[in-house]
Amino acid sequence: xxxFIALYIFMLAAFTGYEIISKVPVILHTPLMSGSNFVHGIxxxxxxxxxxxxxxxxxxxxGFVAVVLAAGNAVGGxxxxxxMLEMFKSSGGKK
Amino acid sequence: xxxxxxxxxxxxxxxxxLGLKQMSSPMTARRGIIWAxxxxxxxxxxxxxxxxxxxxxxxxxxxxxxxxxxxxITAKKVKMTDMPQMIAxxxxxxxxxxxxxxxxVLMQNDTSHGVTHQSLAVLGALIGTIAxxxxxxxxAKLQGLMxxxxxxxxxxxxxxxxxxxxxLIGLYMSFSGQDxxxxxxxxFFVLALVFGVMMTIPIGGADxxxxxxxxxxxxxxxxxxxxxxxxxxxxxxxxxxxxxxxTLLTQLMAKAxxxxxxxxxxxxxGEGGTGEAEEVxxxxxxxxxxxxxxxxxxxxxxxxxxxxxMAVAQAQHKVWEMSKLLQDRxxxxxxxxxxxxxxxxxxxxxxxxxxxxxYDIIYDLDEINEEFATADVSLVIGANDVVNPAARTxxxxxxxxxxxxxxxxxxxxxxxxxxxxxxxxxxxxxxxFADNTRMLYGDGAAATSELISGIKDL
Numbered sequence: 001x002x003x004f005i006a007l008y009i010f011m012l013a014a015f016t017g018y019e020i021i022s023k024v025p026v027i028l029h030t031p032l033m034s035g036s037n038f039v040h041g042i043x044x045x046x047x048x049x050x051x052x053x054x055x056x057x058x059x060x061x062x063g064f065v066a067v068v069l070a071a072g073n074a075v076g077g078x079x080x081x082x083x084m085l086e087m088f089k090s091s092g093g094k095k
Numbered sequence: 096x097x098x099x100x101x102x103x104x105x106x107x108x109x110x111x112x113l114g115l116k117q118m119s120s121p122m123t124a125r126r127g128i129i130w131a132x133x134x135x136x137x138x139x140x141x142x143x144x145x146x147x148x149x150x151x152x153x154x155x156x157x158x159x160x161x162x163x164x165x166x167x168i169t170a171k172k173v174k175m176t177d178m179p180q181m182i183a184x185x186x187x188x189x190x191x192x193x194x195x196x197x198x199x200v201l202m203q204n205d206t207s208h209g210v211t212h213q214s215l216a217v218l219g220a221l222i223g224t225i226a227x228x229x230x231x232x233x234x235a236k237l238q239g240l241m242x243x244x245x246x247x248x249x250x251x252x253x254x255x256x257x258x259x260x261x262x263l264i265g266l267y268m269s270f271s272g273q274d275x276x277x278x279x280x281x282x283f284f285v286l287a288l289v290f291g292v293m294m295t296i297p298i299g300g301a302d303x304x305x306x307x308x309x310x311x312x313x314x315x316x317x318x319x320x321x322x323x324x325x326x327x328x329x330x331x332x333x334x335x336x337x338x339x340x341x342t343l344l345t346q347l348m349a350k351a352x353x354x355x356x357x358x359x360x361x362x363x364x365g366e367g368g369t370g371e372a373e374e375v376x377x378x379x380x381x382x383x384x385x386x387x388x389x390x391x392x393x394x395x396x397x398x399x400x401x402x403x404x405m406a407v408a409q410a411q412h413k414v415w416e417m418s419k420l421l422q423d424r425x426x427x428x429x430x431x432x433x434x435x436x437x438x439x440x441x442x443x444x445x446x447x448x449x450x451x452x453x454y455d456i457i458y459d460l461d462e463i464n465e466e467f468a469t470a471d472v473s474l475v476i477g478a479n480d481v482v483n484p485a486a487r488t489x490x491x492x493x494x495x496x497x498x499x500x501x502x503x504x505x506x507x508x509x510x511x512x513x514x515x516x517x518x519x520x521x522x523x524x525x526x527x528f529a530d531n532t533r534m535l536y537g538d539g540a541a542a543t544s545e546l547i548s549g550i551k552d553l
Contacts, residue, residue: 013319017336020119032115035114035131040311045327059199060154066196067159068158078135084178085118087448
């Protein structure tokens with residue numbers, strides 16, 4: 001990929017992240033941190049690609065570890081976030 | 096097929112951003128995480144058709160199964176009070192994954208892609224590894240596996256030395272354009288692991304949320320950089336969005352604690368004060384649960400200040416039960432939440448929501464601080480430093496300047512506390528010695544149960 005296009009992507013993504021968080025009420029900070037933790041679980045995709053093109057046994061092993069860790073990040077991040085937000089919904093309903 | 100793969104990644108990136116956006120409001124938050132989840136599933140499945148994957152499909156699936164199952168079981172089981180360290184753990188796993196990806200890229204030792212490619216791989220490796228080992232230490236500390244704060248002489252200088260070594264090796268691998276030995280690569284990762292550990296061990300438990308948030312941002316950046324290396328825009332966008340959002344969140348948290356981020360990282364909690372803290376005069380005055388029950392039942396307004404101690408005692412359900420009894424008697428009950436109550440901003444809100452306390456009686460510091468003066472009783476349960484008046488007056492106190500809840504302005508202050516010890520920061524609390532303060536000793540849940548039966552007996 002062209003270096004400058006990548007730079008533009010990085011810049012726009014950085015602004016997007018900043019904008020999203022700047023309007024968040026304090027009560028949602030913990031779930032949001034957890035939610036953003038889940039989103040970087042997308043590293044799983046990269047781990048899979050890397051493992052799929054591993055050239056040596058060593059690389060395959062490291063790739064395997066990468067996929068295990070990344071899957072843990074994605075699944076764990078999702079489940080804890082969902083559990084937290086689920087409770088928020090029920091308490092809001094009682095009003 | 097390539098087109099379908101690229102389109103799916105694009106859709107996933109949109110879903111992540113929209114999902115995070117919806118998580119910024121309580122009404123749509125749950126939909127937000129589900130959207131992001133859909134994006135993740137889509138991206139994962141479509142990756143099986145990625146052109147760069149040639150083999151290892153079976154073991155890849157096994158790895159997803161293993162990692163996913165372990166995370167699923169632990170995430171389902173974890174108690175709400177232990178949430179912060181689990182976030183640290185899963186975040187560390189993500190950082191480790193980004194570092195491992197970088198390790199393979201660097202192992203292939205192929206510098207033909209150019210300097211940008213190579214240096215971003217190195218940078219991602221460095222940040223990801225630090226996020227990994229740092230998060231693991233944060234997890235261990237919050238889980239109570241490692242209580243001590245380790246400090247030794249010249250720690251800052253050693254850290255600086257390690258960091259400079261990392262920078263030098265990193266620059267060499269990025270810009271020399273020559274093949275480097277496997278030994279150098281291993282040394283790089285070992286040093287980065289050590290640096291993450293060294294950076295985290297001197298930081299006390301109270302500052303840990305800020306650090307976890309920082310490592311969360313680190314992992315995001317590492318993922319973004321590795322996304323460039325792999326030519327994967329979904330990783331680039333998701334990673335950098337999290338990187339910048341996490342950085343802002345870290346600043347917000349540090350601000351709520353009145354601790355500049357540099358203080359959190361480079362000094363130690365308790366070193367802020369220059370001299371001895373002011374002598375505390377007076378004595379702690381004990382009170383019986385039945386007397387507190389009477390006091391609250393005939394009050395007009397009661398403000399409850401919950402702290403982490405309440406959560407540890409799992410007393411939030413009892414506290415809400417007690418609040419409902421008081422409400423039935425016509426008492427106005429409000430909850431006052433300090434920004435750092437619990438272990439992260441918003442953590443206490445999650446815990447109260449778990450117990451079923453509705454939103455509209457939970458207030459932030461800014462919203463409620465004026466009201467303490469008009470309250471008949473402020474009930475402090477398991478909170479300590481966040482109600483310490485020393486933060487207002489005592490310039491020598493390490494917590495001087497931190498915004499606190501004005502629990503001491505109420506006509507009567509009741510403090511439920513397990514014993515006579517000091518708080519998380521080890522600072523004596525002047526509130527406990529004030530004239531209008533009474534101490535109710537005991538476990539949060541047990542003491543609240545006594546209060547409930549006391550109110551019922553009236």
